[in-house]
Amino acid sequence: MVREQDRSRPLKPAHVFDRQAEWDGLAAFVARPTPHAMLGVVSGRRRMGKTYLLRALAEARGGFYFGATAATAGESLRQFGAALARHVESPAPFSFATWDDAISYLFSLAAPARRGEPLPVVIDEFPYLVKAAPELPSIVQREMDRFQSEESRMRLLLCGSAMSVMGGLLASTAPLRGRAQLELVLKPFGFRGAAEFWGVTGQPELAARLNAVLGGTPAYRRQFLADDVPESLADFDDWLCRTVMSPLSPLFREARYLLAEETEIRDAALYHSVLAAVADGNATRGGIANYIGRKSVDISHPLNVLEDSHLLVREQDVFRAGKSQYRIAEPLINFYEAVMRPAWPLLESGQAAEVWSRSGERFAAQVLGPHFEALCREFLRGPGRSLLAGGLGQVGSGVVVDPVARRQIEIDVAATEPGSGAGPASVLLLGEAKWGTQMGLPHLDRLRRARDLLEARGLNTTQCTLACFSAAGFSEGLRGEAGRGGVLLVGLAELYG
Structure with missing residues (x-):
């Protein structure tokens, strides 16, 4: 049976790509039936689609959305009053003397008389307002505290792209610390989601190159490039020159x-x-x-x-x-x-x-190589989890020191799990990742040596898988070792599923 609260949550609009988990979290927040005011903080770097997502949410629930701009305190207050007037269908814009008056009126809109429905309120680019009116967080705090003892259907979402400012809203002795019931950081699409968004899912090498340049930022495809997508791997060089590297393109700077x-x-x-x-x-x-x-x-x-x-x-x-x-x-x-x-x-x-x-050599060494290593770690945290024996603790990279050979063995992809009780920590996977190099038995020998060294240090390696990640393929000898078990080979086709 579907609960009343679940039926009250708005469905994600079809035009919002991916972001299902984020939408579900926001929808649950605004639909909570608690009779008290609630505060959420949404942040993320620019171009992540925060405004797009929050506008859709406000529209779906008949809420109020205000997008701040870089302006003086007086102009920002006039813009806020005009937006509020449009929301309540007032024939004339509101003229607030202070932000104190404006925020007090805003909270009055969520009084119980409003049919008992939660009211989503989005204040976007909140850091612009804080810069012009530093007292705003304290005013919001006062109203939030007031409507913890008085009934209110306010669901206030403060959003911004200045990560240092947004991170400080709830930190240490900040006025809003301890007041938020939601803290959402909107991140780029994962590499598989980005490939789907750009329409290159069937071309893993193109998808990887594209991701190494633009990552999973949604705005770059439609808002910046007007859907100018490389048609194939052969078109990638020309596409890069006419978009990212062209002074006529918005992406150039x-x-x-x-x-x-x-x-x-x-x-x-x-x-x-x-x-x-x-x-x-x-x-x-x-x-x-x-x-x-x-x-x-x-x-x-x-x-x-x-x-x-x-x-x-x-x-x-x-x-x-x-x-x-x-x-x-x-x-x-x-x-x-x-x-x-x-x-x-x-x-x-x-x-x-x-x-x-x-720039080919520099691009391969400084961009593609490190990015491919990061993709392999992302793969292991997500779709590749099923390839590991046992659980999954920390995924990262590291260095194993070989005192005999007097060298350091760099491990590009590693999965470890902390010990339980008196048991030692476990190493679940040791991996090496190469973008432009066909991997062979010497790469596997390095991983075996690293495993032996970690075992000598007291770590549990009984379930340790040795993994080779390569965009350029694997030698026959390495494929033969993998066929005998204990060795995992992952290419671009496996990464992109």
Whole structure:
């Protein structure tokens, strides 16, 4: 039997691609029958489709949507009053003296007299309002607290793209800490979803190359490129030159804009240098500092800001406590730093084809290779989970030190599980990933050596699978080893299912 609460949830519109889990969470939030005000915070980098999703939700439930712009406090207040007047079908815009008055009136719309139905209210790009009127979070907090003891059907969703600002709304001593019943971060489509969105599901190599440049950002296909999609792998080079690398394309400067839009970033040159260091393969704090000519302590703030902005990801070494590496989270920024920024004057003069013809090696080493490794880890966290014996704990990468050979064995894809009770931690999978190299028995021998070293350290490797991930195929010898069991071979066809 379907509960009343379930029937009250709006169905996801057909025009909203994917996002079923996010829609279900938002729909459940706005449909909750609790007689008190509820607060949700929705964030995510720009171009993720937050506005598209929240507009659809507000329209489905007859809610109020307001999209803020960069403006003064007075102008923002007038825009808010005009939008509220349109929502309640007032013949004239409202003129609020203060934000205190405006938010008080907003909450009055969710009074019990409104047929007892929850009222979804979306305030989009909330950081713009906070910048102009820093008192807003405190005003919202006061109203939320008031309507915990008084009846209200308010379902307020605060949304924004400035990740550092949105992350701070509920942190530490912030006024809204402890008031939210929903915290949703809208992320890019996964690599399989992105392939479907771009219509290239039957072309795994094209899908992987496309994902390495643009990732799973929804806005890039329709809003930026007006559905200009590469028809085939043979069209990829021309497509790249006429879109991402063309000064006539909206995507040409997008990587710069993504950085400039973060409110906490002041010295753009320093942040670009940090990102360029990571794109060049300097993944540790010390390596980044050496690349840009600074001391490690001097780059702590830029690294923290880039992490808070979800532009950099710090990934812990699964085998060495306290060790970590940085990775650029936004593929377009990585492509820009690795390929476009070093040749920017030539690209601005329209020489994309010439630049691209000399960028093949750099693209493979600094873009495709690292991105393929990340795709393999994403595969193992999702559709590849069934390939593992036992459960699934941490998926990541790491380094195994070989003291005899005096070398380090880099493990691109690893799955480990913490021990239970007095039992040791388990290694479920050790994998190596290569984009442009056919993998053979030497790759398998390295993985076997790493497994032996981890076993000697006391880890449980009895269920450890050795995995080779390659976009270029596998040797006959390696295929023979896989046929005897214990070795997993994963190519692009398996990755994309």
